[in-house]
Amino acid sequence: MAAKKGLEAQRERTEEIIAILKRTYPDAKCALDHSSPLELLVATILSAQCTDARVNIVTKDLFKKYKTAKAYAAAPAGVLEKDIQSTGFFNNKAKSLRGMGAAIADEHGGKVPDTMEELTKLPGVGRKTANVVLGNAFGKNIGVVVDTHVTRVSNRLGLTKHAVDAVKIEQDLIKIVPQAEWTLFSHLLIHHGRQICQARKPKCESCPLLELCPAGKKFIAAEAKKKK
Ligand code: SF4
Numbered sequence: 001m002a003a004k005k006g007l008e009a010q011r012e013r014t015e016e017i018i019a020i021l022k023r024t025y026p027d028a029k030c031a032l033d034h035s036s037p038l039e040l041l042v043a044t045i046l047s048a049q050c051t052d053a054r055v056n057i058v059t060k061d062l063f064k065k066y067k068t069a070k071a072y073a074a075a076p077a078g079v080l081e082k083d084i085q086s087t088g089f090f091n092n093k094a095k096s097l098r099g100m101g102a103a104i105a106d107e108h109g110g111k112v113p114d115t116m117e118e119l120t121k122l123p124g125v126g127r128k129t130a131n132v133v134l135g136n137a138f139g140k141n142i143g144v145v146v147d148t149h150v151t152r153v154s155n156r157l158g159l160t161k162h163a164v165d166a167v168k169i170e171q172d173l174i175k176i177v178p179q180a181e182w183t184l185f186s187h188l189l190i191h192h193g194r195q196i197c198q199a200r201k202p203k204c205e206s207c208p209l210l211e212l213c214p215a216g217k218k219f220i221a222a223e224a225k226k227k228k
Contacts, residue, residue, distance in 0.1 A: 007175065013212060014159060014176045020208050021188040025195075028187040030136040032056065037112035037137035038104070039063050042072070044129045045096050050087040058087055069110050072101030096124020114138045128166065135183030144173045145186040149193030156197060156215035 021028075031052040034040035039059065046055045062083055066072050072080070080094045087093060100122045104112060112133065113119055119130035131143040144150070146166040150173075154160050160172035177185045196203045204216040 010159070011176045015178070017157060017159075017209060017212055018177070018181055018185060018188065020212075021192060022184075024208050025188055025191040028184065028191045030132070030187065031190070032132075033059060034137070035063075037114070037133055038069060040137045041100065041112055041125070041129070041133050042066075042097060044132045045100065045124050046084055046087045046093055048093070049089055055087060058084055069101040069104035069108075069112075072097045073105055074101075093124070099123030100125060112137070114140065116142050127170075131183075131186075135186075139183075141179050141182040144170050144177065144182045146170050146173070147186070147190065148199075149190045149197075150186055152199060153189045153193045153197045156202070156213060157209065158214045 030040070032040060032043040032047060033056045034043055042062070043055050043059050046058060065083065066075065066080075075083075075094070075098060080097060081090050084090050084093055084097075103122050104110060108118070113122075114134065116127070116130050116134065119125050119133060120127060127143065128145055128147070131145045134140040134142045135145065146154075146169045151163070151166065151169055154169060154173060155163055159176060160169045162168040162172060173185070174182065192209075193199075196207050197209075202216070202219055204210055204213070204219045207213065207216055210216045210220075
């Protein structure tokens with residue numbers, strides 16, 4: 001019973017956090033430019049270990065050149081690698097794009113599938129990438145995208161006790177975040193992580209979540225101690 005009470009309290013607190021973040025970041029959305037599920041899938045694969053801004057620069061030309069899954073599958077050796085070079089890890093990413101393109105062309109009639117099961121069977125597509133595509137291209141809240149910002153901010157806010165394992169963090173979050181908000185919740189935390197709750201120097205003094213954040217009070221106390 002006590003545990004249930006705890007979970008209910010945590011849900012309420014999470015809803016308050018979401019309401020404040022919605023007011024703070026009313027335009028929060030997926031930062032990867034795309035106009036179709038295929039484009040978002042490609043951009044998400046390219047975003048591994050790369051900034052969204054860099055991916056958007058690369059995909060501006062890439063999407064004009066490769067318009068179908070088949071086009072990625074048929075990209076000549078060395079050419080696709082060069083096209084995506086500046087996103088880093090380009091050999092692995094090109095391999096994923098070719099494999100993903102071939103699987104979609106051969107097994108899904110050229111259309112990106114819209115289930116977690118089918119998406120995660122595609123080469124180079126893990127649960128995080130599938131969640132991004134399902135939430136943002138298909139409007140399906142199947143899970144919560146857990147990236148470095150979501151990991152850090154949800155830990156500081158005390159929404160999970162898992163510091164590293166993205167699957168366990170996601171499991172904690174889906175228990176307390178309303179399902180209709182799963183996709184938006186990630187965008188809100190990513191925006192907050194970029195703008196205020198930064199890794200090295202979180203701006204706790206000006207954070208709208210301070211009253212609800214256990215870590216914020218500790219950060220402020222530690223800063224005050226340093227100044228003495
Ligand atoms: S109070 Fe500080 S640690 Fe907490 S969410 Fe805000 S910036 Fe992050």
